[in-house]
Amino acid sequence: MSPDGSATVHDYGDDADVRSVREQKADARAGAAAPARPLNLYARRVQVYPRKVRGRFRSLKWAALLGLLGLYYILPWVRWDRGPGAPDQAVLVDLNHERGYFFFIEIWPQEVYYLTGILVLAAVGLFLATSLAGRVWCGYACPQTVWTDLFMWVERQIEGDRSARIRLDKQPLSAGKVGRKTAKHAAWLAIAFLTGGAWIMYFVDAPTVVGDFFTGAASETTYFFVGLFTATTYLLAGMAREQVCTYMCPWPRFQAAMLDEDSLVVTYNRYRGEPRGPIRKGETRNRTGGDAGHCIDCKQCVAVCPTGIDIRDGLQLECIGCGLCVDSCNEIMAKVGLPPNLIAFDTERRMAQQAAKQPLTYRLIRPRTVLYFFLMLGVAGLMVFALATRDDRSVNVLHDRTLFVRLSSGAIQNSYDVKVLNKARTARRFDLTVEGLPGAKIVLVGRSTEPAARVVVSAPPDGLGEYRLHVRAPAAGVTGEETKIRFVVTGEDGGTAVRETTFRGPKAQSR
Amino acid sequence: MPSKSEKDLYTGQATTGHEWDGIEELNTPLPRWWLWVLYATIAWSVVYFILYPAIPGWSGYTKGVLGYSSRVEIEEKIAAARAAQGKFRDGIRDSSLSEIRTDDRLLRFALAGGKAAFADNCAPCHGVGGTGNPGGYPSLADDDWLWGGGLAEIHATIRHGVRTEDDDARVSEMPAFGGEEDAQLTPEQIGDVAEFVLSLGKRATDGAAAARGAPLYKEHCASCHGETGQGDREQGAPRLSDAIWLRDGSKAGIVAQITRPNMGAMPAWRTRLDAETIKMLAVYVHALGGGE
Ligand code: SF4
Ligand code: SF4
Numbered sequence: 001m002s003p004d005g006s007a008t009v010h011d012y013g014d015d016a017d018v019r020s021v022r023e024q025k026a027d028a029r030a031g032a033a034a035p036a037r038p039l040n041l042y043a044r045r046v047q048v049y050p051r052k053v054r055g056r057f058r059s060l061k062w063a064a065l066l067g068l069l070g071l072y073y074i075l076p077w078v079r080w081d082r083g084p085g086a087p088d089q090a091v092l093v094d095l096n097h098e099r100g101y102f103f104f105i106e107i108w109p110q111e112v113y114y115l116t117g118i119l120v121l122a123a124v125g126l127f128l129a130t131s132l133a134g135r136v137w138c139g140y141a142c143p144q145t146v147w148t149d150l151f152m153w154v155e156r157q158i159e160g161d162r163s164a165r166i167r168l169d170k171q172p173l174s175a176g177k178v179g180r181k182t183a184k185h186a187a188w189l190a191i192a193f194l195t196g197g198a199w200i201m202y203f204v205d206a207p208t209v210v211g212d213f214f215t216g217a218a219s220e221t222t223y224f225f226v227g228l229f230t231a232t233t234y235l236l237a238g239m240a241r242e243q244v245c246t247y248m249c250p251w252p253r254f255q256a257a258m259l260d261e262d263s264l265v266v267t268y269n270r271y272r273g274e275p276r277g278p279i280r281k282g283e284t285r286n287r288t289g290g291d292a293g294h295c296i297d298c299k300q301c302v303a304v305c306p307t308g309i310d311i312r313d314g315l316q317l318e319c320i321g322c323g324l325c326v327d328s329c330n331e332i333m334a335k336v337g338l339p340p341n342l343i344a345f346d347t348e349r350r351m352a353q354q355a356a357k358q359p360l361t362y363r364l365i366r367p368r369t370v371l372y373f374f375l376m377l378g379v380a381g382l383m384v385f386a387l388a389t390r391d392d393r394s395v396n397v398l399h400d401r402t403l404f405v406r407l408s409s410g411a412i413q414n415s416y417d418v419k420v421l422n423k424a425r426t427a428r429r430f431d432l433t434v435e436g437l438p439g440a441k442i443v444l445v446g447r448s449t450e451p452a453a454r455v456v457v458s459a460p461p462d463g464l465g466e467y468r469l470h471v472r473a474p475a476a477g478v479t480g481e482e483t484k485i486r487f488v489v490t491g492e493d494g495g496t497a498v499r500e501t502t503f504r505g506p507k508a509q510s511r
Numbered sequence: 512m513p514s515k516s517e518k519d520l521y522t523g524q525a526t527t528g529h530e531w532d533g534i535e536e537l538n539t540p541l542p543r544w545w546l547w548v549l550y551a552t553i554a555w556s557v558v559y560f561i562l563y564p565a566i567p568g569w570s571g572y573t574k575g576v577l578g579y580s581s582r583v584e585i586e587e588k589i590a591a592a593r594a595a596q597g598k599f600r601d602g603i604r605d606s607s608l609s610e611i612r613t614d615d616r617l618l619r620f621a622l623a624g625g626k627a628a629f630a631d632n633c634a635p636c637h638g639v640g641g642t643g644n645p646g647g648y649p650s651l652a653d654d655d656w657l658w659g660g661g662l663a664e665i666h667a668t669i670r671h672g673v674r675t676e677d678d679d680a681r682v683s684e685m686p687a688f689g690g691e692e693d694a695q696l697t698p699e700q701i702g703d704v705a706e707f708v709l710s711l712g713k714r715a716t717d718g719a720a721a722a723r724g725a726p727l728y729k730e731h732c733a734s735c736h737g738e739t740g741q742g743d744r745e746q747g748a749p750r751l752s753d754a755i756w757l758r759d760g761s762k763a764g765i766v767a768q769i770t771r772p773n774m775g776a777m778p779a780w781r782t783r784l785d786a787e788t789i790k791m792l793a794v795y796v797h798a799l800g801g802g803e
Contacts, residue, residue: 402640405652405800408753413800415652445798446618466619470800 018299021046021308021318047169048242048308050152051162051300055327064140065149069195076201082106083425085461093203099462105387106462108423117383121376126251128372130258132364133345134265135321138251144244145320147195147237148306151188158184162303188238189230196233197226242307245320252317261348262363266321268301268312268343269294271355276312279336294338301325301343311343392423393430393459395489397501404504412478412505418467420489422459428491429458432469436485437503438477443470457489471503478505596620603787608662611794618794625795628788632780633796641799647758647775654801655755659744661803666793672779673747680779683746688731689770695731696769704728705765711740711752716762 019027025043080090080103087094092101100107100115107114129136138145159165159180171177200209200222212218213226236244245252259265273295279285285292295312302310304325307318311325329343350360400415407413422428433454434440441451445468448455459465471485483503490496517526519537529536559565563575593600599620603611611617630639636648643650649657658668658681671679688696688704696704706717707724715721729738735748742750749757758764758773780789796802 400640402642402652402800405642405650406754407653407801408655408750408755410754413653415800445622445802446612446615449803468622468798 018303020302020305020310020313021048022310022313045243046308048306049162049165050306050308050324051303051328052156053304053324053328053331055324055330057323057327061140061149061322061324065146068141068146069150073195073198076198076206080104086425087205089205091202092205095203106423108421111390114383114386117379117386120379121383124372124375124379127258128369128376130255131260131263131366131368131372133321134259134263135252135255135319138245138320139322142320144236144249145322147233148241150191150195151237151241152306154187154191155184158187185238188234192233192237193226193230196229199229200226242318242320245307246318256317258368260366260368261352262366264345264347265315266311266319266323266326266343267315267346267348267351269341269346269351269354270312271351273312273342285336285338294333294342296332296336298332300328300332304328390423391495391497393428393489393491393495394421394423394497395419395432395487395499396421397487397499399501399504404506406475406506407472410475411472412475412503413470413472414503415468415470416487416501418457418469418487420457420459420465420467422461422463422465425461427458427461429456430465430489430491431455432457432467433488433490434471434485435488437471437473437483440471440473440477440485440503443472445469473503475505478503481505481507600787603790608666608790608793611790612662612797621791621794622798624788625791625793625798628784628792629795632784633792636777641796645758647773649757649775650755651796652800653755654803655750655753656744656801656803657747657749657757659803660797660801662793662797664744665796665802666789668777669789669792669796670779670781673775673777675776675779677779677781681747683735683748683774685735685748685772685774687771696727698770700724700727701766701769702762704732704769705762708732708740708751708765709762712754 024046028043028046075091076089078090079088080101081088082101087101089101090103094101098109100112105114126137155165159168168177168180203225204222209218209222213222240248272293274293276295276297277292278298279292279296285294299310301312302308302325304327305311306322306324307320309316309318311319323345326341326343326345330340333340333342347362350362353360396419398417400417402415405413405415418432420430420432431454432442432444434442441453442455443449443451444455444457451470451472455469457465457467481504483505484500485503487499487501488496489498517528517535518524519526519535522537525538527536527538560573561575562577563579564572565575566573599617602614602617603621603624606614606617611621629637629641633641636644637651638644638648641651643652649655654660656664658664658673667679668681671677671681673681674683686695688694689698689701703720703724704727705724706715706720707722707728709715710718710721735743735746736751737743737748740751742748756764757775758768780792784792
């Protein structure tokens with residue numbers, strides 16, 4: 001009970017004085033200004049102590065966390081039979097052998113544009129999701145968010161909820177404090193090792209590397225990268241947290257470009273909440289009747305926010321759109337008997353309409369969403385097309401440094417290094433011919449010294465056949481310094497692969 | 512040294528106590544993290560001094576407790592690389608030249624090893640890629656061979672050299688036909704022979720001179736260069752009937768060569784390179800473009 005007889009409906013203990021990061025920094029600046037420090041633009045980091053919360057969005061976040069971490073963890077263990085001699089891991093980036101595997105897809109280093117395609121898809125997908133529903137990626141799916149959530153949960157189990165943690169940090173050093181802190185950091189490191197370190201399983205055979213790791217048989221590289229990812233996971237999710245989203249990540253800086261007044265974002269219903277003020281016991285509020293708004297200024301939306309902001313200040317760069325403040329405020333609204341969703345996932349347009357008592361409209365189909373959608377469709381289509389028409393053979397040709405040689409018969413000879421790529425799982429033979437130069441014949445080094453119009457080359461399963469060869473042509477057919485010719489490899493199944501290159505000859509006058 | 516430390520009125524920052532005409536110098540120390548990095552590097556340098564070779568003296572340098580030496584390290588690396596090449600080198604040693612040529616793995620190793628050895632030892636005269644150089648350094652990429660273009664012949668030529676002290680060296684000598692008072696041919700005759708040689712490659716301009724040169728050629732030259740100028744590899748006598756000339760192929764050049772011949776030489780590489788390297792060189796040169 002305060003002296004004037006008013007009381008807030010709930011006693012939040014230490015939480016009674018919740019202040020957003022912004023306010024605390026402003027306070028710090030004002031306090032340090034003795035006599036006045038208008039020049040100091042630096043403010044120290046303010047530790048955020050998010051309170052536990054329950055509700056629809058919190059459950060969604062747990063579900064996303066379990067689903068994504070589970071997927072991340074289980075995926076490397078999924079097996080996929082590719083026949084003998086090939087790794088049987090469904091998803092594997094085999095850097096040592098320069099192959100990428102994704103279920104039935106296998107790519108070679110020169111096909112890394114598939115990765116580009118996936119990244120473009122991911123980027124445009126992010127744009128689309130953002131223009132529809134704000135920062136859902138940041139709030140639910142970003143690894144930074146997922147791991148930070150997990151680490152905060154651990155922290156809460158060991159150190160208690162918000163007020164207990166604040167108390168603990170203010171306490172002088174004691175055995176109990178050291179014990180709790182040690183336990184927390186040990187647990188964090190263990191999780192960082194088990195999850196961040198597990199990244200290695202995508203780059204080497206998972207069952208093998210797990211076994212080798214604990215018997216000391218894994219490679220130095222493996223230990224290095226497990227250490228690196230353990231350390232980064234620990235630092236980013238344990239220490240840096242919201243600082244990553246606010247200062248390190250470029251995405252918040254330009255995500256506003258994808259938002260418009262029809263994007264769903266976490267918003268405070270200003271028209272309904274203001275003027276805010278503490279509620280007295282027994283007081284009922286009805287926006288249309290009374291003079292006070294529905295916001296009871298309990299600041300529980302600030303207390304739960306993982307980035308420590310006050311959403312009532314409006315949409316802010318720091319807001320990751322997690323919706324926890326929605327859950328928190330709905331808890332309060334239920335307790336004081338007011339309608340929910342004072343803070344809600346809603347659009348700017350609908351808020352304005354609500355304020356103006358107009359019918360509410362929501363536009364899903366807008367120029368930008370349509371554009372993003374068709375961009376995605378286009379890129380995905382291109383990738384499917386590229387994949388469907390992917391050749392299982394190809395030929396690479398490198399011209400010798402020596403331009404050309406005139407033979408005693410007067411014929412002109414050029415030499416090439418030829419690589420035949422066999423992307424099939426069986427050893428194969430190909431016919432190699434050259435087109436575009438009348439009378440051109442091939443001498444295959446190591447096979448014959450007699451020129452032939454057609455030579456046979458072979459390549460091992462999923463490998464390269466490397467050959468050096470000479471192409472000879474009668475001088476009469478060589479019409480200039482450069483003639484375009486084509487190397488053609490033809491498989492026993494009749495499929496071909498072609499590579500264009502140049503055949504060099506003498507200048508016209510010296511012939 | 513600053514005499515007194517004061518706070519600046521406007522920024523609240525400490526000053527150094529220096530003041531000139533009312534202008535104060537603010538004390539702006541280096542950021543703490545920067546200093547720590549500096550101290551860490553100093554500490555590191557001490558550790559480094561102790562562990563690694565560091566301080567030069569008059570007669571050497573401090574060796575460091577780890578006994579590290581970059582020279583030893585490179586030697587170890589070379590030894591390791593040699594060991595890694597071991598099975599290929601053994602394969603090269605134990606296989607015949609034609610076996611190397613038809614074994615894909617050995618062929619690739621020999622081509623790469625031969626290329627490196629060629630660049631170090633042969634390219635200064637024969638050019639990168641064996642294209643030859645003017646002045647008597649033959650091209651190895653065409654099919655015109657002085658001493659033979661089969662694997663065995665190339666191998667023998669590299670091993671024993673041309674016109675060297677080696678017992679098995681390729682040796683031959685073309686006599687000088689002119690230049691002296693008592694020379695075998697007069698300058699006019701030499702001109703006639705040169706015209707005939709040009710006619711072998713269908714390049715003669717003076718039919719009458721060529722006709723006069725024909726019997727002289729038959730008498731003096733054909734025993735080595737052949738009746739039709741086809742050359743003789745046994746004696747390293749170049750073919751005269753094609754378009755490829757080791758030296759100047761103009762009439763003046765041919766006259767000069769008949770008068771006082773230039774003859775090239777090549778070292779016997781078996782005294783300088785190991786047997787495997789010479790084998791790889793033979794395979795590489797054979798693959799340059801004209802191997803038979
Ligand atoms: S918006 Fe809701 S949670 Fe935030 S202060 Fe107001 S009533 Fe409390
Ligand atoms: S303001 Fe709300 S939605 Fe935004 S980060 Fe904070 S709790 Fe999440």
